[in-house]
Amino acid sequence: MAHCCVPYSAVGAIFMFWVGMMILKQPFFLLGLNDIDECKDNAFGAMWMFILTFTASVFTVCYDSTTMAREVDHRSIYGEREDRPILPPGMSSYRVNSEVELSTMDVDRDFVPDYEMREII
Numbered sequence: 001m002a003h004c005c006v007p008y009s010a011v012g013a014i015f016m017f018w019v020g021m022m023i024l025k026q027p028f029f030l031l032g033l034n035d036i037d038e039c040k041d042n043a044f045g046a047m048w049m050f051i052l053t054f055t056a057s058v059f060t061v062c063y064d065s066t067t068m069a070r071e072v073d074h075r076s077i078y079g080e081r082e083d084r085p086i087l088p089p090g091m092s093s094y095r096v097n098s099e100v101e102l103s104t105m106d107v108d109r110d111f112v113p114d115y116e117m118r119e120i121i
Contacts, residue, residue: 020043
């Protein structure tokens with residue numbers, strides 16, 4: 001979640017800074033502002049909240065990257081260390097048998113035309 005908040009809060013802080021500067025320097029471009037000082041304070045307050053969110057998100061991303069980088073000690077249910085990855089139940093490895101087994105079903109040769117009787121080599 002913090003990875004999404006970093007760019008979002010950075011863009012939000014820049015945008016709210018721009019809005020605050022527009023209200024401060026050129027309020028006549030923004031129609032419908034009743035209290036210019038209140039609008040300016042709200043824009044800069046939102047900017048500081050975006051900066052706080054950006055700082056917290058960057059801290060979280062850095063903290064997660066350092067804690068995830070540590071080696072995870074995988075141990076089996078008996079306590080000895082496992083050097084292989086943890087597999088889903090019933091699997092011994094990620095290897096897949098890709099050989100095709102031929103059917104052992106008896107085929108009535110009188111029923112099947114010759115062009116449909118092909119052997120797989």
